[in-house]
Amino acid sequence: xxxxxxxxxxxDDPAVSRALAxxxxxxxFPVRAFASGAExxxxxDKAQPGCLVLDLKMPGxxxxxxxxxxxxxxxxxxxxxxxxxxxxxxxxxxxxxGALTLLEKPFRLEELTTHIRRAVxxxxxxxxxxxxxATVETLVGKLTVKEREVLDLIxxxxxxxxxxxxxxVSIRAVEDRRGRLMxxxxxxxxxxxVQLYPGRDSSGSLPExxxxxxxx
Numbered sequence: 001x002x003x004x005x006x007x008x009x010x011x012d013d014p015a016v017s018r019a020l021a022x023x024x025x026x027x028x029f030p031v032r033a034f035a036s037g038a039e040x041x042x043x044x045d046k047a048q049p050g051c052l053v054l055d056l057k058m059p060g061x062x063x064x065x066x067x068x069x070x071x072x073x074x075x076x077x078x079x080x081x082x083x084x085x086x087x088x089x090x091x092x093x094x095x096x097x098g099a100l101t102l103l104e105k106p107f108r109l110e111e112l113t114t115h116i117r118r119a120v121x122x123x124x125x126x127x128x129x130x131x132x133x134a135t136v137e138t139l140v141g142k143l144t145v146k147e148r149e150v151l152d153l154i155x156x157x158x159x160x161x162x163x164x165x166x167x168x169v170s171i172r173a174v175e176d177r178r179g180r181l182m183x184x185x186x187x188x189x190x191x192x193x194v195q196l197y198p199g200r201d202s203s204g205s206l207p208e209x210x211x212x213x214x215x216x
Contacts, residue, residue, distance in 0.1 A: 005120045006050035008077065009033040010040045010066065012058045016082075020053060027113060029120065037066035046075060049127060051119035053112075056083035056090065056102075064090075067097040076126055078119035082107070136197060139185050147181040150174060154190065155197055 007029050009020045017033035024031035029050065034040040038061055040052075052070075056063035063081055070077070081094045084105040091102045100122070101115050143151065153163045160178070164171045187193045 003048050005029055005123065006048055007031045007116060008040065008044065008048075008050060008052045010035075010037055010052065010058075010063070011055035011082070012036065013055070016055065023109065023113060023116070027116060029116075037061035037063070037069065040066070041069060041073070044075070044077075049120075049123050051078045051080060051116060051123055053080045053082060053116070054099075056081055056094065057085060064093060064097065067094065067099065071097065076123075078122050078126075080112075080115050080119055136185075140197065142184050143181050147177050147184070150177040151181050151193075151197060154178065155194060 007020060007024045007027075009017050009031060011017055011020075011033070012035050017031075021031045021033070032043075034043065036058060054063045054066060061069075063083070067079065067081075070079070079099045081099045081102045082105060083090070083102065094102050100119055103112060103115070140148065140151070149167060150163055153166060158166065160171050160174045163174045167174070182188070182193060185193065185196060187196055
């Protein structure tokens with residue numbers, strides 16, 4: 001069974017953590033509070049969905065430093081940054097590091113709940129995309145080298161005639177390979193195939209899902 005979305009809170013102020021626990025009850029989400037960034041990194045499991053509400057100014061590891069750690073450890077949990085002392089420079093920096101938004105204390109309850117709902121929805125979307133890409137990678141891994149060549153050229157928008165010219169094979173050979181690869185991938189049309197397989201980047205990997213900062 002999948003774990004329920006959780007609101008993760010990193011703030012050294014117990015009063016803030018208690019307030020966010022009440023917000024979680026209002027939204028129907030469990031809340032886990034951590035007093036420091038180091039504590040969060042030690043206790044968080046990447047498989048746990050939800051969002052992170054992060055205080056900017058804390059002793060020890062700051063919110064900005066925790067954002068850097070999240071990027072280094074490939075933790076894609078959507079982040080809502082809160083702060084009582086934020087200026088334009090800080091706002092630009094937290095957003096450039098992938099935060100969905102920066103809320104200045106004191107903030108309105110409805111404003112926070114709106115952002116939390118959006119963050120949880122975004123996390124669910126990103127996880128679904130990652131799962132789909134993992135499935136596609138598994139299916140593509142079952143193709144032969146020749147079938148993958150045809151697949152990549154189809155994804156690049158090439159016709160059968162163009163593919164045959166590039167690979168220096170007959171159109172019939174292209175059609176045969178296309179038929180086999182479509183069967184292996186479980187698709188019935190070129191449109192469905194292109195939707196499933198958007199093509200590979202220059203490194204040969206499927207495109208990564210967007211990071212939270214690219215979405216909102």
